[in-house]
Amino acid sequence: MDQSLPAQGRLQPLLEDCTITRQILDRVGDKWSVLIIVNLGNGPLRFKELQRRSAGISQRMLSQTLRFLERDGMVWRKATPTVPLTVEYGLTALGDSLLQPLTSLVGWVNSNREEVTSARINYDSRLENAITADGLEETTAPPAAEAIGAE
Amino acid sequence: MDQSLPAQGRLQPLLEDCTITRQILDRVGDKWSVLIIVNLGNGPLRFKELQRRSAGISQRMLSQTLRFLERDGMVWRKATPTVPLTVEYGLTALGDSLLQPLTSLVGWVNSNREEVTSARINYDSRLENAITADGLEETTAPPAAEAIGAE
DNA sequence: TGCTTAGGTTACATGGAGGTAACTATTATG
DNA sequence: CATAATAGTTACCTCCATGTAACCTAAGCA
Numbered sequence: 001m002d003q004s005l006p007a008q009g010r011l012q013p014l015l016e017d018c019t020i021t022r023q024i025l026d027r028v029g030d031k032w033s034v035l036i037i038v039n040l041g042n043g044p045l046r047f048k049e050l051q052r053r054s055a056g057i058s059q060r061m062l063s064q065t066l067r068f069l070e071r072d073g074m075v076w077r078k079a080t081p082t083v084p085l086t087v088e089y090g091l092t093a094l095g096d097s098l099l100q101p102l103t104s105l106v107g108w109v110n111s112n113r114e115e116v117t118s119a120r121i122n123y124d125s126r127l128e129n130a131i132t133a134d135g136l137e138e139t140t141a142p143p144a145a146e147a148i149g150a151e
Numbered sequence: 152m153d154q155s156l157p158a159q160g161r162l163q164p165l166l167e168d169c170t171i172t173r174q175i176l177d178r179v180g181d182k183w184s185v186l187i188i189v190n191l192g193n194g195p196l197r198f199k200e201l202q203r204r205s206a207g208i209s210q211r212m213l214s215q216t217l218r219f220l221e222r223d224g225m226v227w228r229k230a231t232p233t234v235p236l237t238v239e240y241g242l243t244a245l246g247d248s249l250l251q252p253l254t255s256l257v258g259w260v261n262s263n264r265e266e267v268t269s270a271r272i273n274y275d276s277r278l279e280n281a282i283t284a285d286g287l288e289e290t291t292a293p294p295a296a297e298a299i300g301a302e
Numbered sequence: 303t304g305c306t307t308a309g310g311t312t313a314c315a316t317g318g319a320g321g322t323a324a325c326t327a328t329t330a331t332g
Numbered sequence: 333c334a335t336a337a338t339a340g341t342t343a344c345c346t347c348c349a350t351g352t353a354a355c356c357t358a359a360g361c362a
Contacts, residue, residue, distance in 0.1 A: 058320075058321060058322080060320075060321075060322085061319095061320065061321085064320090083328075083329055083330075084328075084329075084330090085327085085328075
């Protein structure tokens with residue numbers, strides 16, 4: 001779409017004043033929403049199966065999140081009045097189109113896990129050194145005021 | 152539909168069992184993190200300026216989120232011991248690389264706001280009709296068991 | 303002396319997100 | 333009659349994320 005990111009300037013005002021944008025972003029960025037959408041990315045699933053695949057989600061949150069996603073037009077729901085009742089969920093065209101940016105975000109996370117993890121270790125050990133170096137006082141001095149080249 | 156997304160299958164297990172992935176995803180998907188990263192996308196900013204541009208953020212959350220992002224290696228911090236103290240924040244190479252998937256996600260949201268909004272109106276009005284249609288009882292019957300074409 | 307600035311930290315209070323568990327309906331089966 | 337399965341809903345409770353506001357440091361200046 002925007003090969004070199006000149007769109008950034010246009011994103012800011014939208015993030016600033018647009019409540020709806022923020023609202024939708026919160027929803028699609030939500031922990032359970034992401035999990036459900038990615039899980040539905042391979043095709044429709046029934047409630048129990050979806051719960052089984054979304055490790056850690058409670059019945060309550062699955063049901064709630066599904067209703068939100070259905071309301072927002074990203075997921076469809078199909079109930080078949082069989083004996084113990086069969087309900088299927090799947091991605092709408094809208095939900096499917098979300099799958100792409102979402103997948104690239106999750107992909108970014110997976111690609112950069114190591115780097116983030118080592119950044120944390122690095123940061124934490126610097127903090128420790130800074131604390132042990134000057135006793136109890138003067139911790140107000142920022143320990144990383146130099147070496148900001150960031151590679 | 153998903154011929155161009157063969158990576159999905161590999162994302163699921165990572166989302167299921169990997170605590171770190173989920174943790175990082177929560178961080179980069181966080182409301183304030185997104186705002187800060189997008190705002191820093193145009194270049195480094197000082198604390199107050201960043202706060203001014205990130206409408207609605209409190210000093211506390213800005214400071215906290217910046218510390219998290221710095222710890223995760225996405226943002227650098229440069230303090231200059233001037234008279235009232237000058238601190239600049241900017242994106243590291245890692246943070247900059249996040250800008251791309253994040254921008255495409257925010258772009259998706261902006262492109263599909265209308266559709267989501269109308270989906271909500273549609274859903275809510277259907278609910279209303281379903282409620283007024285059958286008085287007080289029998290609301291247990293799923294109102295949308297037919298017409299699932301999703302368009 | 304005390305007000306201002308930048309850039310925070312800390313204590314305190316609270317709302318709401320989310321977990322747990324019980325309850326619902328329906329039919330088949332033992 | 334009780335139990336099981338699917339697909340939820342509801343009540344209840346707790347804890348954490350976040351907002352508010354006060355406080356901190358250091359220097360300048362009126």
